[in-house]
Amino acid sequence: MVFCVRKHRKSSHAFLMVKKNIKSYLLLSVTIIMSFSFLLGFFVFIDSEIYNKHKITFSISPKVVVLIGPTDIKSNLNETNNNFNLLIHQLEKMDDTDFYMFYEKQFQLNHYQSGNLIINSNVYYIPNNTQGFYENHDGSGFISTRYLKGSKVIESSNQAIIDENLYNLLRAQGKNTDESVKITIPVAEENGGTVLKEFQVVGVVSAFAGYYTANDSRSLDSHIFLSQDLIKNTDSDIKQSRILVFSDRVSEVVSICDILNIEYFYPPYMIQRQALSEIQNQVFIKGITSIILFFLLAINLYSSFKNALNDRKFEIGVKRAIGAGKKDIVYQFFIEGMIVMVSSIIVSAIIILNLSLIYKLIQRVAFGVQWTIYLSSYSVIMFLFSAFFLSVSFSLIFAFQSTQIEIVKHLKQE
Amino acid sequence: MEDICIDLKDIKKSYTRTVLSAVNLHIDNNSYIAITGKSGSGKSTLMNILGLVEHFDEGTYIFNDTEINKKKDFSNFRLNSIGFIFQSFNLIPTLTCMENILLPTLYTDKESSILEPLVSLLDIKPLLDTTINVLSGGEKQRVAIARALILNPQLIIADEPTGNLDEENKNIVLNLLDHEHRKGRAVVVITHDMEVAKRSSLIYELKDGVLCEKA
Ligand SMILES: Nc1ncnc2c1ncn2[C@@H]1O[C@H](COP(=O)(O)OP(=O)(O)OP(=O)(O)O)[C@@H](O)[C@H]1O
Ligand SMILES: [Mg+2]
Numbered sequence: 001m002v003f004c005v006r007k008h009r010k011s012s013h014a015f016l017m018v019k020k021n022i023k024s025y026l027l028l029s030v031t032i033i034m035s036f037s038f039l040l041g042f043f044v045f046i047d048s049e050i051y052n053k054h055k056i057t058f059s060i061s062p063k064v065v066v067l068i069g070p071t072d073i074k075s076n077l078n079e080t081n082n083n084f085n086l087l088i089h090q091l092e093k094m095d096d097t098d099f100y101m102f103y104e105k106q107f108q109l110n111h112y113q114s115g116n117l118i119i120n121s122n123v124y125y126i127p128n129n130t131q132g133f134y135e136n137h138d139g140s141g142f143i144s145t146r147y148l149k150g151s152k153v154i155e156s157s158n159q160a161i162i163d164e165n166l167y168n169l170l171r172a173q174g175k176n177t178d179e180s181v182k183i184t185i186p187v188a189e190e191n192g193g194t195v196l197k198e199f200q201v202v203g204v205v206s207a208f209a210g211y212y213t214a215n216d217s218r219s220l221d222s223h224i225f226l227s228q229d230l231i232k233n234t235d236s237d238i239k240q241s242r243i244l245v246f247s248d249r250v251s252e253v254v255s256i257c258d259i260l261n262i263e264y265f266y267p268p269y270m271i272q273r274q275a276l277s278e279i280q281n282q283v284f285i286k287g288i289t290s291i292i293l294f295f296l297l298a299i300n301l302y303s304s305f306k307n308a309l310n311d312r313k314f315e316i317g318v319k320r321a322i323g324a325g326k327k328d329i330v331y332q333f334f335i336e337g338m339i340v341m342v343s344s345i346i347v348s349a350i351i352i353l354n355l356s357l358i359y360k361l362i363q364r365v366a367f368g369v370q371w372t373i374y375l376s377s378y379s380v381i382m383f384l385f386s387a388f389f390l391s392v393s394f395s396l397i398f399a400f401q402s403t404q405i406e407i408v409k410h411l412k413q414e
Numbered sequence: 415m416e417d418i419c420i421d422l423k424d425i426k427k428s429y430t431r432t433v434l435s436a437v438n439l440h441i442d443n444n445s446y447i448a449i450t451g452k453s454g455s456g457k458s459t460l461m462n463i464l465g466l467v468e469h470f471d472e473g474t475y476i477f478n479d480t481e482i483n484k485k486k487d488f489s490n491f492r493l494n495s496i497g498f499i500f501q502s503f504n505l506i507p508t509l510t511c512m513e514n515i516l517l518p519t520l521y522t523d524k525e526s527s528i529l530e531p532l533v534s535l536l537d538i539k540p541l542l543d544t545t546i547n548v549l550s551g552g553e554k555q556r557v558a559i560a561r562a563l564i565l566n567p568q569l570i571i572a573d574e575p576t577g578n579l580d581e582e583n584k585n586i587v588l589n590l591l592d593h594e595h596r597k598g599r600a601v602v603v604i605t606h607d608m609e610v611a612k613r614s615s616l617i618y619e620l621k622d623g624v625l626c627e628k629a
Contacts (some may be wrong), residue, residue: 013520020508321467322561324521402452407592408468411504 009327014335017315024311025336029344030303035297036348039386043295043379045288045355051374054275055074060144062269064134065250066264069101069241083260090256097247102126102133103231104240109222111184111196112169118219119166123185125228125238129153133225134244134268135208142268144210150203157229160185160199163207166222170201185224188232199226284379294386301390305337305398316402317410330399337395345387417443418478418495418568418600425463426623433459435522435623436473441569445600446591448611450628451620457604458501458573460620465498465571466491493521497567501574501604503558505546512542515560516578524565532560535590537583551578559587563594570594572603575612588613 018025051058070084091099102124109119126133131152133145148164160183162170170181181201186194209221231238246254250269257264296412356373363371420441427434433456441447453458462468463475466488475482477491492498505514515533519526533539536556546554555578562570572591576584592613595601603614611617617628 010520016509016513018576223517315506317612318506319517321465321498321500321504322518323489323491323496323565325489325493328489367497396561408462411467411500 010331011335014332015339017332018339021308021311024308028304028308029340029347031300031347032341032344033351034389035300037351038346039290039293039297040348040352040383041355042289042372043286043383044352044375046282047376047379048356048372048374050279050282051376052372054279055372056143057268057271057275059270060134060142060233060268061132061246062272063248063250064132064144065245065247065253065264065267066134066142066143067243067245067257067264069243071241081300083262087256087260087262091245091247091253092249094249094252097245097253099243099245100127100130101241101243101249102228103238105238108185109185111371112173115174116217118217119169119183119222120219120359121166121222121224123224123226125226125231126154127228128155128408132244132246133205135223142265143273146206149207150201152203154202154225154227157227158197158199159202159227161205161225162201163204163205163223165207165210165220166224167201167204169220183224185226187230189231201239275310279376286379286382289388290382293353294390297386297390298394302396304396305394306401309398309401310332312402313410317407320407321411326403329402330396333399333402334395337398338391340397341387341391345391416478416568419476420464420478420558420569420600421474421476422464423474423476425470425475427456427459427463427468427470432623434463434470437620437623437625439464439618439625440495441600441602442613443568443598443600445602446595446614446616447602448614448617449602449604449610449620449625450606450617455620456623457620461498461571461573461602465496467498479560489521489592493518493526494541494565495568495613497562497565497570497574499555499562499570499575501577503554505554505558505561507546510543510545511538511549511557511560514546514557515542515564518565524567526564526566528566529560530619531565536560552580552583553581556583556587558591561592567599572601572604574604574606576607577606584610614625 067087068237088099091097105123105125107121107123109121112119125134134142135145151159151161154161162183166183167181170183182198184196184198188196189195205223205225208223211218211220213219247253250267254264254267319329319332320326353373360371360373363369418441422437422439425434425437425439426432437460439447449457449460459468463470466477467483469484469515477488478495480488480491482488494567506517509517515529516526533542537560538553538556538560539555541549541557546557549557555575559572559575562572570591574585575591579587591601591603601614603610605611619628620624
């Protein structure tokens with residue numbers, strides 16, 4: 001049969017009608033796309049700003065906490081500090097928990113000084129073959145080590161990991177080739193004196209601090225990681241010890257410390273919780289703004305759909321006259337409304353994604369900032385809710401308005 | 415084929431002036447009615463009321479035992495029982511002929527098997543994929559007729575169905591209406607053309623808002 005009369009699916013008819021009315025719908029789509037792009041763009045911008053502000057905070061593993069270890073490390077732990085003993089005993093018993101002690105020492109690398117540049121060094125003595133290091137940063141948060149190149153662990157007492165500023169400085173001084181960078185550091189001897197010792201630089205980490213200028217002299221704060229094997233009981237400069245704990249049960253570790261009266265740096269998971277609550281507080285402002293935007297959008301869409309409907313009154317009149325029920329018309333216009341809304345919303349999402357990528361690129365190229373695009377689950381839910389609610393309600397309003405048409409009024413009269 | 419029985423009693427309709435004052439009309443399966451009347455006498459208004467696309471002010475209208483009122487929509491009667499050939503065609507301009515003709519089938523589960531014979535009879539096969547916009551008056555008229563008949567309605571209302579047609583096409587359409595009548599469909603046709611009117615079994619003239627039988 002050439003003309004097989006099939007019952008056209010009503011939905012495919014709705015698609016057909018969208019295609020036939022593409023011009024009027026394109027105009028409507030522009031409005032919808034602009035509205036939703038604005039809403040989504042607002043969400044992405046606000047969320048990304050907050051996220052980038054707290055990025056470092058969230059980059060630290062919530063499993064880590066740094067405890068302040070015994071101050072008097074020269075004496076035997078077992079005898080002098082029962083509480084640390086108890087703590088270590090507890091930590092050893094806990095599942096999914098690793099910890100190590102490390103020591104901190106500060107000095108100036110005078111022998112590298114050139115011109116008026118002073119190099120201050122923080123040296124961390126860490127156990128061999130341990131990875132992961134976190135520094136408390138101005139007491140306001142933690143900075144985690146980012147390994148840039150080379151080894152992530154120190155394997156023996158003649159190896160060192162240094163930060164990138166120091167690394168670049170050493171290379172600029174020309175005595176080092178790329179393959180083999182060496183650094184000379186004063187170390188303590190058994191007899192209480194110090195001697196300059198050469199270390200092989202095996203790894204480079206991102207810099208925690210950097211250059212600053214004060215009183216006509218320039219300083220560089222640098223970081224060096226060395227093996228704990230180098231520690232001598234006679235090294236009177238080592239005053240600080242820390243215990244770095246990795247655990248799935250950080251809160252438990254913290255409460256043990258509270259009981260044992262052992263100090264710790266404010267744990268990253270708590271800092272993250274604080275940041276989260278700060279983000280939550282912004283939710284209120286975001287909520288108000290999105291409600292206002294939502295209503296502007298609604299008014300905008302209402303008039304747009306009303307206009308679109310005006311062009312269609314004759315069609316509705318005809319369809320009703322030849323027997324289409326109100327439900328049929330509602331269905332058709334609901335589907336049409338949904339098609340237009342959903343496709344416009346998808347286009348909005350694509351536009352905002354691209355704009356964000358461009359903004360990210362500008363931030364990187366022009367300002368050297370690593371700007372991360374971020375959209376919180378709250379915003380996603382808000383946006384999807386707005387999209388869903390507005391799509392459905394306007395498709396329905398559109399559809400129901402379509403039935404308010406008096407048939408004969410809109411048929412052509414000659 | 416179900417029987418059809420329509421009774422209009424004292425139907426009144428006014429706009430700024432009274433157009434129909436007291437129209438009485440009975441239609442059943444044997445009816446082949448022609449209605450004539452001056453331009454503006456209310457013929458199309460009467461057909462709109464009969465075809466359930468317009469409300470009347472007073473009187474009673476019984477459609478197959480159902481009393482027609484303002485409250486209900488009666489779209490199922492329009493769809494399944496009435497084939498309306500409008501004076502102004504009322505085809506959707508952006509759709510093709512085919513899409514227009516098949517429009518009623520969107521709203522029903524009934525399958526129509528008469529598209530092919532209808533299309534070849536009305537000689538519109540080459541037009542099927544053409545958009546309505548570009549058609550001539552006569553072509554539109556034939557497409558409108560095809561759409562009205564696609565679901566095999568019991569009552570065919572034809573408002574000036576031959577107004578735009580040449581002699582040849584006029585005969586095709588009139589033969590089609592005759593054929594429908596012989597199949598047991600009720601046909602109501604509005605015309606100024608006595609040749610068309612003579613085919614019917616009953617001729618009315620609409621005058622001063624009432625229907626008068628013509629000899
Ligand atoms: N919706 C309306 N509002 C106001 N007046 C109307 C309306 N529809 C029709 N009329 C008037 O009612 C009268 C009858 O119109 P109608 O279209 O029924 O005439 P007709 O007999 O079909 O004329 P023709 O032979 O020219 O088609 C006319 O005077 C017309 O102006
Ligand atoms: Mg008329």
